[in-house]
Amino acid sequence: MRVRQLPFNYAFRNLGRSGVRLAASLVGSSLVVLLILASGGFVRGMQLTLTQDAGMQDNVMILGAGSEEGVERSQIDASVDGIAAASIPGLKERAGVIYASPEIHAALPVRESAESDEDLSSVMRGVREVALLVHPEVEIVEGHLPRAGRDELMLGELAATRLGLPEDRVAIGQTLYFDDRDWTIVGRFSAPNTVMNAEIWLPLTDLQIATNREASLSCVIVTLDRATFADADLFAKSRLDLELTAIRESDYYASIAAFYGPIRIMIIVTAVLIASGGVLGGLNTMYAAFAARVREVGMLQALGFTRLAIVMNLTEESVFAAACGALIGATLGLVLLDGVAVRFSMGAFALAIDAPVLLAGILGGLVVGFIGAIPPAVRCLRLPITEALKSH
Amino acid sequence: MTLIECRGLTREYRKGDNIIRPLDDLDLDVPRGDFLALMGPSGSGKTTLLNLIAGIDSPTRGSLVIDGTNLANLSRNKLAAWRSENVGYVFQLYNLVPVLTAYENVELPLLLHPLDRRQRHERVRTALERVGISDRSDHFPRQLSGGQEQRVAIARAIVTDPAILVADEPTGDLDKPSAHAVMSLLKELNEELGKTIIMVTHDPKTTDWATRTLHLDKGRLAETGASLTHEQEALA
Ligand SMILES: Nc1ncnc2c1ncn2[C@@H]1O[C@H](COP(=O)(O)OP(=O)(O)O)[C@@H](O)[C@H]1O
Ligand SMILES: [Mg+2]
Numbered sequence: 001m002r003v004r005q006l007p008f009n010y011a012f013r014n015l016g017r018s019g020v021r022l023a024a025s026l027v028g029s030s031l032v033v034l035l036i037l038a039s040g041g042f043v044r045g046m047q048l049t050l051t052q053d054a055g056m057q058d059n060v061m062i063l064g065a066g067s068e069e070g071v072e073r074s075q076i077d078a079s080v081d082g083i084a085a086a087s088i089p090g091l092k093e094r095a096g097v098i099y100a101s102p103e104i105h106a107a108l109p110v111r112e113s114a115e116s117d118e119d120l121s122s123v124m125r126g127v128r129e130v131a132l133l134v135h136p137e138v139e140i141v142e143g144h145l146p147r148a149g150r151d152e153l154m155l156g157e158l159a160a161t162r163l164g165l166p167e168d169r170v171a172i173g174q175t176l177y178f179d180d181r182d183w184t185i186v187g188r189f190s191a192p193n194t195v196m197n198a199e200i201w202l203p204l205t206d207l208q209i210a211t212n213r214e215a216s217l218s219c220v221i222v223t224l225d226r227a228t229f230a231d232a233d234l235f236a237k238s239r240l241d242l243e244l245t246a247i248r249e250s251d252y253y254a255s256i257a258a259f260y261g262p263i264r265i266m267i268i269v270t271a272v273l274i275a276s277g278g279v280l281g282g283l284n285t286m287y288a289a290f291a292a293r294v295r296e297v298g299m300l301q302a303l304g305f306t307r308l309a310i311v312m313n314l315t316e317e318s319v320f321a322a323a324c325g326a327l328i329g330a331t332l333g334l335v336l337l338d339g340v341a342v343r344f345s346m347g348a349f350a351l352a353i354d355a356p357v358l359l360a361g362i363l364g365g366l367v368v369g370f371i372g373a374i375p376p377a378v379r380c381l382r383l384p385i386t387e388a389l390k391s392h
Numbered sequence: 393m394t395l396i397e398c399r400g401l402t403r404e405y406r407k408g409d410n411i412i413r414p415l416d417d418l419d420l421d422v423p424r425g426d427f428l429a430l431m432g433p434s435g436s437g438k439t440t441l442l443n444l445i446a447g448i449d450s451p452t453r454g455s456l457v458i459d460g461t462n463l464a465n466l467s468r469n470k471l472a473a474w475r476s477e478n479v480g481y482v483f484q485l486y487n488l489v490p491v492l493t494a495y496e497n498v499e500l501p502l503l504l505h506p507l508d509r510r511q512r513h514e515r516v517r518t519a520l521e522r523v524g525i526s527d528r529s530d531h532f533p534r535q536l537s538g539g540q541e542q543r544v545a546i547a548r549a550i551v552t553d554p555a556i557l558v559a560d561e562p563t564g565d566l567d568k569p570s571a572h573a574v575m576s577l578l579k580e581l582n583e584e585l586g587k588t589i590i591m592v593t594h595d596p597k598t599t600d601w602a603t604r605t606l607h608l609d610k611g612r613l614a615e616t617g618a619s620l621t622h623e624q625e626a627l628a
Pocket of ligand 1: 387405412438439440
């Protein structure tokens with residue numbers, strides 16, 4: 001038997017019965033959506049940063065054996081880049097330059113100036129020009145690559161967040177202080193959704209001197225062309241004297257991401273808990289709203305409308321309010337949260353509110369409206385019609 | 393020709409160890425086209441009887457056969473469908489939906505019938521004309537007087553063209569002129585459209601409009617003494 005439904009128009013107009021309740025529903029569901037967007041954007045942003053793009057799958061890091069967990073602790077001979085370039089056949093090559101980037105990765109405290117006594121945490125990467133080839137995500141958006149021996153730096157888009165400094169404090173021409181002298185910022189680069197975006201880059205030799213490790217590197221990053229990972233791996237294993245290990249760059253960051261897995265779960269659990277609070281709030285407003293309509297619902301049943309038809313109509317009303325709130329929340333989220341930089345122990349990254357996160361947020365808002373409506377609607381219908389008609 | 397036949401009709405409520413029996417073994421026949429007024433002290437079971445006949449309550453015992461259908465045997469959903477075909481209910485407090493216009497309130501029961509918009513429009517217009525309130529069809533209930541609200545409610549009760557109208561103290565909340573208008577409207581529906589009407593009332597005056605009056609007391613039919621008195625009054 002087909003259920004004869006109550007018109008949506010009726011549900012829609014019922015929303016106007018109480019401005020306060022409508023406002024509560026809108027605010028409630030938009031807050032839930034915002035919350036899901038914030039936590040989802042956080043998790044997603046972290047994930048995007050630590051999950052490298054397909055292009056990066058071709059990069060292999062050659063590190064000191066036993067340093068797979070942290071490139072900052074790795075120390076290899078300064079000659080490895082030349083040896084690797086010569087020994088691994090089939091690396092990418094352009095205009096005679098082989099894609100093998102010798103790098104130093106160091107977590108060095110930085111100060112604003114000599115007078116400041118506050119250490120700011122940063123991740124520095126000492127590079128040669130070839131780094132721009134091996135890391136094509138890096139795009140210099142302002143200024144130029146720092147030149148060796150001139151105390152120059154180049155900062156990623158999120159480096160200010162990472163340092164905890166305002167954006168204008170890291171503009172071109174500003175200085176930062178470490179290793180007993182001022183360094184001038186001469187370049188800004190962008191490397192969206194990578195850890196590099198929060199780094200400070202400087203010439204390899206400068207960082208070698210600043211860290212007192214002139215004869216060593218942290219790693220060499222090579223880009224495969226015809227070569228496979230097995231070739232790089234074979235090279236690392238065969239040169240016992242150099243004590244090397246090879247790991248895909250994507251695997252390296254995946255293992256770091258795995259390390260942050262529990263934090264992600266914690267964030268999601270927290271978000272779910274707070275969203276449940278939203279559901280309880282929704283339940284509350286709906287109980288009040290529907291309780292005031294018991295007699296009317298009795299009348300509708302007396303006319304011959306089934307309980308199912310009435311529950312559906314009451315649910316439509318709540319879900320529609322929630323949907324409007326969700327749209328408000330989603331709009332606010334996109335405007336206020338997307339791309340906002342967050343600082344985190346391993347660096348900094350931007351909240352990423354992409355389609356899946358947005359969808360999850362809006363669905364969450366709708367679910368709040370749905371779950372918030374069912375129990376009050378059912379309770380409203382539990383009374384026998386004769387009782388409902390007597391209520392005031 | 394009997395339209396409504398009650399035999400041993402009983403409604404009980406269990407309150408802990410107590411059994412409350414608002415309707416006690418009642419026999420009643422209502423012929424088609426009757427305009428029956430039900431009187432009786434408060435709590436005598438008038439509304440209970442009305443609700444059983446309207447199909448919004450089910451008897452504990454006994455049979456209630458309306459136009460050949462024993463309501464006691466219908467499932468909840470069958471009963472709901474039966475209501476939408478056969479009964480129009482007029483409430484004391486009108487029970488119009490505040491967010492719908494007079495027109496939309498009257499249209500509401502038609503949504504349960506397989507009619508298109510044009511057919512519904514035709515019926516709603518006829519019903520609103522019948523109750524003399526066509527000029528208020530775009531008004532919301534709060535913009536109407538009590539008497540006008542009740543007339544809209546009556547239009548809603550007749551729009552599906554049911555054989556039976558039940559009315560529970562339909563003038564209980566109205567001033568004299570409005571009550572008069574509502575009663576004469578019910579009389580009209582009874583005489584011109586042949587509706588069988590069962591009306592609960594507290595006001596002896598309104599029984600003048602009915603073809604007969606029955607008195608309930610403690611869930612049973614009392615002897616029709618009061619109505620006799622009334623007829624005598626009318627004769628005098
Ligand atoms: N749901 C219920 N539970 C218990 N008692 C009820 C219920 N509904 C009605 N009653 C009792 O049945 C009796 C008759 O009620 P009712 O038919 O409403 O009387 P009235 O003649 O005033 O319309 C009253 O004593 C009332 O308290
Ligand atoms: Mg009553």
